[in-house]
Amino acid sequence: MADLSVEICGVRLKNPVIAASGTFGFGREYNLLYDISVLGGISTKGMTLEPRLGNPVPRIAEGSSVILNAVGLQNPGVDYFIKNDLKFLMTKGVTVIANVAGKTLEEYGEICARLDGLVHMIELNISCPNVHAGGMAFGIKPESIEEVTRISKKSLSLTPLIVKLSPNVESIPANARAAERGGADCISLINTITGMAIDLEKRKPIIANNTGGVSGAGIKPIALRMVYEAAHAVRIPVIGLGGITSGTDALEFMAAGARAVQVGTANFTNANAMPNIISEMNSWLDAHGIKDVNQIVDTLKLN
Amino acid sequence: MKDLLSEVKSNERIAENIYMITLTLPEDAGAMHGGQFANLSTGNGQHLLRRPLGICKVDGSDISLCYQVKGGGTRYLSTVPAGAKLQVLLPLGNWFDLEEYKSVAVIGGGVGIFPLIRTVAENAPQKDFYCYMGFRNKNAVCLLNELSGCKKLTVTTDDGSYGAKGNAVEAYLREADNIPAEAIIACGPPIMLSVLKRELSQKGFKIPCFVSLEERMGCGMGACLVCVCRLEDGSNARVCRDGPVFSIQDVKL
Ligand SMILES: Cc1cc2nc3c(=O)[nH]c(=O)nc-3n(C[C@H](O)[C@H](O)[C@H](O)COP(=O)(O)OP(=O)(O)OC[C@H]3O[C@@H](n4cnc5c(N)ncnc54)[C@H](O)[C@@H]3O)c2cc1C
Ligand SMILES: Cc1cc2nc3c(=O)[nH]c(=O)nc-3n(C[C@H](O)[C@H](O)[C@H](O)COP(=O)(O)O)c2cc1C
Ligand code: FES
Numbered sequence: 001m002a003d004l005s006v007e008i009c010g011v012r013l014k015n016p017v018i019a020a021s022g023t024f025g026f027g028r029e030y031n032l033l034y035d036i037s038v039l040g041g042i043s044t045k046g047m048t049l050e051p052r053l054g055n056p057v058p059r060i061a062e063g064s065s066v067i068l069n070a071v072g073l074q075n076p077g078v079d080y081f082i083k084n085d086l087k088f089l090m091t092k093g094v095t096v097i098a099n100v101a102g103k104t105l106e107e108y109g110e111i112c113a114r115l116d117g118l119v120h121m122i123e124l125n126i127s128c129p130n131v132h133a134g135g136m137a138f139g140i141k142p143e144s145i146e147e148v149t150r151i152s153k154k155s156l157s158l159t160p161l162i163v164k165l166s167p168n169v170e171s172i173p174a175n176a177r178a179a180e181r182g183g184a185d186c187i188s189l190i191n192t193i194t195g196m197a198i199d200l201e202k203r204k205p206i207i208a209n210n211t212g213g214v215s216g217a218g219i220k221p222i223a224l225r226m227v228y229e230a231a232h233a234v235r236i237p238v239i240g241l242g243g244i245t246s247g248t249d250a251l252e253f254m255a256a257g258a259r260a261v262q263v264g265t266a267n268f269t270n271a272n273a274m275p276n277i278i279s280e281m282n283s284w285l286d287a288h289g290i291k292d293v294n295q296i297v298d299t300l301k302l303n
Numbered sequence: 304m305k306d307l308l309s310e311v312k313s314n315e316r317i318a319e320n321i322y323m324i325t326l327t328l329p330e331d332a333g334a335m336h337g338g339q340f341a342n343l344s345t346g347n348g349q350h351l352l353r354r355p356l357g358i359c360k361v362d363g364s365d366i367s368l369c370y371q372v373k374g375g376g377t378r379y380l381s382t383v384p385a386g387a388k389l390q391v392l393l394p395l396g397n398w399f400d401l402e403e404y405k406s407v408a409v410i411g412g413g414v415g416i417f418p419l420i421r422t423v424a425e426n427a428p429q430k431d432f433y434c435y436m437g438f439r440n441k442n443a444v445c446l447l448n449e450l451s452g453c454k455k456l457t458v459t460t461d462d463g464s465y466g467a468k469g470n471a472v473e474a475y476l477r478e479a480d481n482i483p484a485e486a487i488i489a490c491g492p493p494i495m496l497s498v499l500k501r502e503l504s505q506k507g508f509k510i511p512c513f514v515s516l517e518e519r520m521g522c523g524m525g526a527c528l529v530c531v532c533r534l535e536d537g538s539n540a541r542v543c544r545d546g547p548v549f550s551i552q553d554v555k556l
Contacts, residue, residue, distance in 0.1 A: 022527065022528075023521070023522065023526065023527055024526055024527075025525065025526035025527065025528070028525075028526075029522070029524045029525040029526040029544070030524070030526060032304055032524075033304055033305070033306060033524070045528070053538075053539055054528065054531070054539070057518055057519065057530070057531060057532070058518070058519045059519070059528075059529045059530075059531075060352070060519045060520070060521050060529045060530075061519070062350060062351065062352050062376075064349045065348070065349050065351065066351065067351050067352055067521070069521065069527075069529060071527070071528050071529060074528045074531065074539060075528075216351045217348075217351060265351055267522060267526075268351060268352055268353070268521045268522050268523075268527070269344070269351045269352070269353070270306070270344075270390060271306040271392050271522070271524070272306050
């Protein structure tokens with residue numbers, strides 16, 4: 001058994017495997033299937049100040065080795081979370097990451113202030129491509145990334161801040177550096193890649209929102225390249241995600257420079273994906289005589 | 304709810320474009336009621352999403368699901384041979400809870416008949432079922448032998464090639480005043496359910512009616528909020544976990 005524990009900006013995770021936002025709710029449902037305390041962490045469904053109903057259905061479609069979604073940030077609002085789900089999650093012995101979004105800079109500041117000190121980490125969703133009014137705008141340009149990061153960080157005195165980068169941008173290194181300048185303690189990437197799926201008979205997009213965010217196994221090569229770029233552009237730690245399905249996928253992201261990983265779509269394909277990934281990481285490390293998972297981090301040797 | 308690696312016992316065509324797949328579960332996954340569903344892997348790694356299919360038959364550790372070949376996933380599924388292993392998450396969702404009723408009208412259209420078959424099988428003969436089952440044409444008619452426990456069975460086809468011409472809702476409405484049903488259960492295409500709601504609403508919803516809905520799904524267990532339907536009170540409900548069975552008066556159709 002290798003030591004799988006990792007530390008990210010002062011927060012200790014028992015292993016590097018974190019549930020990706022939006023695929024795991026607040027953990028209650030998956031906890032009926034397995035004890036979610038085996039996980040390193042959980043990033044919650046993206047929350048906003050006010051409750052949101054989200055987009056019309058259909059909200060999901062499938063491509064070859066990928067899926068597309070446009071849920072549109074349906075969530076019960078941050079106050080509901082604090083009242084009804086926070087305690088459940090915090091007693092599970094996993095690192096709790098609150099994923100948050102806002103329509104305005106002020107909303108980002110306000111939602112961070114409400115969660116400061118209540119959760120282990122906060123993850124800013126500045127890249128969700130699904131909501132017309134919010135999300136995307138903040139995550140595209142370095143200037144606005146720096147600004148939204150700075151405002152959010154100013155509201156936080158206790159809880160470390162992760163900024164989750166969008167892949168639908170010009171330069172990942174520039175955006176990663178912008179988040180670092182704004183005061184981010186950590187970066188996670190990638191969020192979904194904007195795409196479209198079409199019903200040819202109806203000549204219509206399948207998803208009601210027309211476009212959706214592409215995720216799942218098929219995006220892994222893109223995500224790996226971006227995680228590598230981000231990890232080599234900043235000094236703050238990076239959490240890698242995008243298409244992770246197996247223990248070796250997770251270790252590839254860590255070799256590319258990630259200190260931890262998140263798993264999203266794989267939970268749909270296989271409800272036990274994350275416990276499996278954790279044990280596969282262990283087996284691979286054991287088979288290679290590696291005693292500590294941190295020894296894998298940033299070991300990639302370019303050709 | 305368990306995610307199990309099941310073995311395909313058989314996977315056979317039972318009507319035009321319709322297959323029945325029987326899976327042997329490696330362990331007990333608890334009681335399975337009509338209306339509940341399974342989230343089945345197609346076995347092809349390119350399909351990252353599982354397919355939600357209603358539980359149609361239960362026989363010890365064997366469960367049978369019936370599916371219509373529609374898109375790529377079900378087409379691939381129809382080629383999976385006996386002996387193959389498929390991952391299946393089940394049982395999911397709520398079910399047609401008929402505890403309070405002795406006599407029930409059952410309205411099914413197309414693939415909507417499959418979950419209803421399980422409901423009839425688990426409750427007959429203690430309850431009286433008046434069934435109205437609609438198919439496209441005679442080539443689509445299947446599994447009528449599974450409904451032998453019904454008090455009365457009326458079959459319709461859109462083109463009149465088997466049974467009465469027309470659809471199941473029309474057949475029910477013709478007899479509604481002459482059967483002693485205390486509740487209605489229904490499953491079928493969205494258009495069938497919205498017509499049913501309109502008709503029942505005009506009559507003032509004299510008896511409770513429960514419908515099972517379909518929506519595209521991600522997790523199948525309530526975590527991802529992909530599969531919602533809109534309720535009359537303006538809120539969203541998850542078809543996979545708050546449903547798939549709802550009171551027809553509660554959902555917007
Ligand atoms: C609770 C529930 C029970 C169901 N029970 C049955 C049943 O017993 N028998 C049966 O034949 N069909 C049933 N369906 C519908 C069945 O899930 C779809 O026909 C099937 O998923 C289509 O997959 P595909 O690979 O053919 O299509 P594709 O177009 O390849 O599918 C792409 C994606 O869309 C989803 N999808 C497409 N159409 C539907 C639909 N109508 N409903 C939900 N998801 C859809 C697929 O699951 C997949 O994720 C049920 C649906 C639900 C929600
Ligand atoms: C159904 C669904 C909902 C999502 N909701 C959110 C969200 O609320 N906030 C967010 O930051 N990312 C959200 N994401 C993006 C994922 O967290 C993740 O970044 C992306 O899916 C890539 O990882 P994967 O390939 O492992 O799924 C969502 C993804 C999916 C599939
Ligand atoms: S499919 Fe995930 S909530 Fe219903």
